[in-house]
Amino acid sequence: MRMKNLSVLGLVLGLAPAVSLAEVEISGYLSFAANYADSDNTLDTSYYNDLANTDHWDFDTRSNHVGVQIYSALTDKVSVTLGLTAEGGQSDYQVEPEWAYGTYQFNDDWGLRMGRFKGPFYMVSDYRDVGYAYPWVRPPEEVYSTNPIKSINGLDLVFQKSHQNVNYLVEFYGGSGKNTALANPNAGLGADYPVDFETYNSLGFNASVGTESVTFRAGYYNTKVDVPDFLIEAESGSFAGLGLIVDWRNIVLYSEYIQRDTDTNLAGAFPDQNAWYATLGYRYRTVLPYVTFADIDEGNDAVPNALRQSSVALGLRWDIDDAAAVKFEAKQTDAGESSFGGPFAKIGLWDTPQTDKGNVYTITFDTIF
Amino acid sequence: MKTRIAGTLLGSALFLLASVAAAEVAIITHPGTQEIGLSKTKVADIYLGNIKSFKDGTTAKPVDQTKGSPLRAKFYKAILGKTETEMNRYWSKRKYTGKGKPPVVVIGDDAVKELVANTPGAVGYIDGKSLDKSVKVILIIR
Numbered sequence: 168m169r170m171k172n173l174s175v176l177g178l179v180l181g182l183a184p185a186v187s188l189a190e191v192e193i194s195g196y197l198s199f200a201a202n203y204a205d206s207d208n209t210l211d212t213s214y215y216n217d218l219a220n221t222d223h224w225d226f227d228t229r230s231n232h233v234g235v236q237i238y239s240a241l242t243d244k245v246s247v248t249l250g251l252t253a254e255g256g257q258s259d260y261q262v263e264p265e266w267a268y269g270t271y272q273f274n275d276d277w278g279l280r281m282g283r284f285k286g287p288f289y290m291v292s293d294y295r296d297v298g299y300a301y302p303w304v305r306p307p308e309e310v311y312s313t314n315p316i317k318s319i320n321g322l323d324l325v326f327q328k329s330h331q332n333v334n335y336l337v338e339f340y341g342g343s344g345k346n347t348a349l350a351n352p353n354a355g356l357g358a359d360y361p362v363d364f365e366t367y368n369s370l371g372f373n374a375s376v377g378t379e380s381v382t383f384r385a386g387y388y389n390t391k392v393d394v395p396d397f398l399i400e401a402e403s404g405s406f407a408g409l410g411l412i413v414d415w416r417n418i419v420l421y422s423e424y425i426q427r428d429t430d431t432n433l434a435g436a437f438p439d440q441n442a443w444y445a446t447l448g449y450r451y452r453t454v455l456p457y458v459t460f461a462d463i464d465e466g467n468d469a470v471p472n473a474l475r476q477s478s479v480a481l482g483l484r485w486d487i488d489d490a491a492a493v494k495f496e497a498k499q500t501d502a503g504e505s506s507f508g509g510p511f512a513k514i515g516l517w518d519t520p521q522t523d524k525g526n527v528y529t530i531t532f533d534t535i536f
Numbered sequence: 537m538k539t540r541i542a543g544t545l546l547g548s549a550l551f552l553l554a555s556v557a558a559a560e561v562a563i564i565t566h567p568g569t570q571e572i573g574l575s576k577t578k579v580a581d582i583y584l585g586n587i588k589s590f591k592d593g594t595t596a597k598p599v600d601q602t603k604g605s606p607l608r609a610k611f612y613k614a615i616l617g618k619t620e621t622e623m624n625r626y627w628s629k630r631k632y633t634g635k636g637k638p639p640v641v642v643i644g645d646d647a648v649k650e651l652v653a654n655t656p657g658a659v660g661y662i663d664g665k666s667l668d669k670s671v672k673v674i675l676i677i678r
Contacts, residue, residue: 190640194631236632243595248634270634275588280634293633300628327635329586336635453621489603489620535628 192238196535198298200230200305206517206525215516218256218308219527230305230531231255232296234265244272252296257361265318280323286340287373288314288388290410290423298533302419302457302484304496305529307444308516309463309476313427314406315348316366316390334382336375343367348437362397362436366390366404380415392429394436402433419448419455428467438473439466448484455484463516464503475503476515491534498527560664560678561610564649564671566656569594574659574674580616582659584626585636590657598639599648599660607645611661614677 202219218228234252241247250266268282285293289310294300305311321342328335347361369390375382389405405428413420424443441464448457459480465473482496501524502515513520563579571590581587582596589595601608603620612618618626630636642648645666652658653670664676 192640196628196632234632238637240637246637250632266634268634284634285632287633291629294629297628297632300625323634325635329581334586486621490624535624 190240193235194238194536195233195235196297196299196533197234198230198232198296198531198533200228200529200531201226202228202230203528204525205528206521207523208517208519208521215525215527219529227255229254229256229258230529232298233260234296246270246272254296268323276326276328278325278327280325283318283320284323284340286316286319286371286388287338287386288316288371288406289386289408289425290384290412290421297535298494298531299490299492299535302421302448302455302482303446303459304482304494304531307446307459307461309461309478310423310425310442310444312516313425313440313442313463316344316346318346319344319366319369321369332378334375334377336373338373339371340373341370343369362394364436365393367393377412380413382412384410386410392433392437394433397436399432399436402430404429404433404437417450419446419450419457421446426466431468434468434470435472438470439468440464440473441466453486457482457484465505469506471505471507473505474514474516475505477501477503490536491532494529494531494533496529498529500525500527559606559610560676561607561614561661562664562667562673563611563615563659563661563675563677564652564667565659565674566652567670567672568656569672572672572674576615576675579659579674583616583639585630585638594657597655597658599651599658600639600641601648601661602641602643607661607663610677
């Protein structure tokens with residue numbers, strides 16, 4: 168019975184100097200979703216298409232995620248972490264090593280991750296696919312669709328300290344990566360068209376300060392981008408964001424504001440955008456109803472093809488078990504007007520001008536193991 | 537199991553005389569741990585990953601019992617004031633981002649004792665009845 172546990176086995180073997188076995192820990196998460204989109208006008212190539220179908224409930228979308236993490240502490244200071252993930256929809260559950268890094272912990276406060284890891288661009292970016300960890304069915308897409316970078320290959324220096332019930336974190340990271348994003352619906356390709364892009368020479372910063380009830384964070388990330396399909400080379404893109412989480416006496420609040428700024432030549436594929444959301448919820452026993460207001464609009468350099476949409480969503484998270492939750496959400500989107508008018512007006516995250524509001528309905532099941 | 541308890545009865549007579557019959561949770565540590573004044577708050581911080589080492593520099597290594605163990609539920613409630621759900625939520629944000637590592641999970645009191653007795657810096661919790669001299673006691677939760 169004891170032998171089942173690898174760490175004890177390792178300990179027993181470790182007592183014999185010549186043999187030692189590092190402890191290996193396996194954990195993971197699974198999110199499964201059904202989505203249904205409802206819009207007057209769509210060619211079914213919108214951002215919402217890989218997420219939802221407008222004819223029927225869609226069970227095979229990129230809302231489906233499974234991840235397995237394998238962790239091994241080699242010494243007190245050195246560990247190795249591997250994350251294998253698979254996504255539904257277009258990716259068709261192709262398993263990829265979304266993160267794979269070695270960590271060297273210099274001391275209690277400073278650690279360095281080396282290898283492939285998920286960048287902390289926005290507040291929940293680095294655990295974006297762990298549905299169990301947050302209240303919504305998915306992180307509000309007005310904000311989270313603006314940064315399609317899945318992983319970075321490079322270095323991540325982290326400082327973490329806890330002092331008198333306040334937790335501090337400061338992180339510097341950088342590296343390169345090859346990623347694929349769904350095309351901007353206004354680019355005329357259809358928003359489910361995958362665009363390959365490469366990031367490099369990047370540097371990011373993430374800082375947060377918080378207690379058990381309130382956490383505030385700020386982050387900034389700048390990178391060079393190549394988009395071969397669009398003949399874009401060495402253009403700069405940056406992502407800045409502020410975030411707040413409150414979890415106090417069953418009142419739950421999540422809110423973020425972000426700005427994406429891109430060089431002129433990059434703006435065709437990835438225009439400047441400003442976006443925000445505010446989620447307010449109340450936890451009553453195992454149930455957490457919430458409302459989210461979200462908005463995405465043109466950024467600092469307004470261009471015609473920037474996305475514009477505001478939305479309101481009503482949702483409910485129900486913790487059915489201590490490691491599983493079911494969530495429901497009804498979201499109504501209102502594509503925004505553009506001062507430029509023309510064909511780009513009132514498209515939002517859909518793909519053709521919306522004459523009326525568009526709705527997205529979602530049910531998810533999230534678990535961790 | 538029964539002979540084991542009989543064997544430890546003699547060795548831990550002091551504890552048993554002082555203890556109450558109801559299931560109590562004993563928080564234990566490696567015998568070499570110097571810092572004896574470990575408060576509830578400090579134990580909580582070790583289990584949350586906020587404190588990573590003792591004052592003398594030894595890395596603190598928290599050990600958990602398996603999910604569903606009533607000892608685990610009692611420990612989390614008394615020391616951390618959290619339910620299993622709240623702890624799952626806490627770690628699901630940190631585990632996959634490389635910002636924290638949950639305690640090692642071990643099956644049963646005997647395994648906890650063995651690991652704690654042989655790992656400098658280890659901290660664990662067991663049923664008060666399983667106490668013996670192989671480990672040092674920090675706290676008893678009644």
